[in-house]
Amino acid sequence: MNTDIGARYNPQAFYSEITASVTHELNNILGIIEQVAGLVEDLTVTTSEGETPMDNRMGEIAEKIIRQTDRGMKLVKRLNKFAHMGDVLSGECDLCDVVENLVALAQRFARLKGKSLRPEIPDDAVMVVINQVRFSEALFTCIKRVVALADAGATVTIKLVDSEYHASILISAPCAEHDPDISKQFQLPENLAQIVVRESESEGSIAVELIVNHTMG
Amino acid sequence: MNNDANTYKVLLVDDEEELVSTLVERLGYRNFAAEYALNATTALDMLRKTAYDVVVVDLKLPGISGNELVQIIRKAYPNIPVILMTGHGNDKFHDSAAPEDVSSLIQKPFDVSQLVTMMKKAIAEHEH
Numbered sequence: 149m150n151t152d153i154g155a156r157y158n159p160q161a162f163y164s165e166i167t168a169s170v171t172h173e174l175n176n177i178l179g180i181i182e183q184v185a186g187l188v189e190d191l192t193v194t195t196s197e198g199e200t201p202m203d204n205r206m207g208e209i210a211e212k213i214i215r216q217t218d219r220g221m222k223l224v225k226r227l228n229k230f231a232h233m234g235d236v237l238s239g240e241c242d243l244c245d246v247v248e249n250l251v252a253l254a255q256r257f258a259r260l261k262g263k264s265l266r267p268e269i270p271d272d273a274v275m276v277v278i279n280q281v282r283f284s285e286a287l288f289t290c291i292k293r294v295v296a297l298a299d300a301g302a303t304v305t306i307k308l309v310d311s312e313y314h315a316s317i318l319i320s321a322p323c324a325e326h327d328p329d330i331s332k333q334f335q336l337p338e339n340l341a342q343i344v345v346r347e348s349e350s351e352g353s354i355a356v357e358l359i360v361n362h363t364m365g
Numbered sequence: 366m367n368n369d370a371n372t373y374k375v376l377l378v379d380d381e382e383e384l385v386s387t388l389v390e391r392l393g394y395r396n397f398a399a400e401y402a403l404n405a406t407t408a409l410d411m412l413r414k415t416a417y418d419v420v421v422v423d424l425k426l427p428g429i430s431g432n433e434l435v436q437i438i439r440k441a442y443p444n445i446p447v448i449l450m451t452g453h454g455n456d457k458f459h460d461s462a463a464p465e466d467v468s469s470l471i472q473k474p475f476d477v478s479q480l481v482t483m484m485k486k487a488i489a490e491h492e493h
Contacts, residue, residue: 178474186476194394261427
């Protein structure tokens with residue numbers, strides 16, 4: 149797998165990957181709502197005259213529909229926010245917002261690998277000038293790589309920390325076996341961001357750091 | 366193999382629990398005794414313990430993928446028909462799924478009657 153972002157930079161492919169994943173999940177949500185609606189129909193049809201079996205099921209069924217509708221609406225809002233990232237080539241934005249949204253959209257990739265993502269985002273805004281599409285692709289590539297290397301069932305933590313001159317996104321996870329070539333796999337264009345592959349302080353973990361200067365174009 | 370002459374045993378494999386738990390109930394109204402597994406490992410455990418007439422597998426499963434599970438079932442249980450569920454936008458097989466490994470492909474979202482028809486057809490084809 150070529151994970152050299154500089155060589156493979158292709159916003160269309162990145163957008164395709166994210167939108168395909170999200171629309172798969174939306175299909176699942178619609179599938180659940182369709183089956184729950186069908187169940188209401190089944191219960192109505194199988195009810196004999198004078199019986200009211202729906203009474204004790206209505207609350208449970210309504211909860212399912214509300215839960216799935218809410219899930220779908222949140223997903224559509226996130227996808228819409230993601231789609232609008234390319235409206236401005238480069239501009240000021242809150243990095244917390246960008247990281248939080250991308251991590252949420254990437255959860256399914258981790259879940260399908262039997263792993264999960266945990267964002268740690270500061271309460272205060274982290275304002276930077278970046279190309280959101282390129283930054284997000286870089287972050288997504290790093291997340292996918294760490295997910296691939298992390299131990300089975302691991303939680304991958306994505307921690308955003310701000311400092312005077314730059315913001316740092318540390319992607320870390322338990323990892324019993326290190327990949328000696330990992331630093332070669334995280335080459336990014338110089339004008340995008342600087343990747344520092346940190347040696348783990350403790351054995352059995354992996355940490356990749358994505359650094360964003362506050363005024364990076 | 367069946368509970369009675371008109372009931373088929375079906376195993377649904379999908380990590381969307383609200384989908385499969387609802388399908389289990391709906392299939393019960395249609396003479397299918399359905400059970401579900403949320404991942405491939407659990408599905409393989411259930412297959413070892415119960416003789417199912419048909420297995421319905423989602424393509425995207427956490428851990429062992431739907432494709433991998435289909436291939437394992439094909440080798441270990443060649444007489445059980447498998448139907449593949451997918452949320453993919455077109456109806457072609459993709460990734461490593463081989464058309465000969467599965468009886469049919471059903472796209473999400475789907476009507477339960479469509480699934481019932483496919484399962485009956487797949488079971489009938491395997492019985493002959």
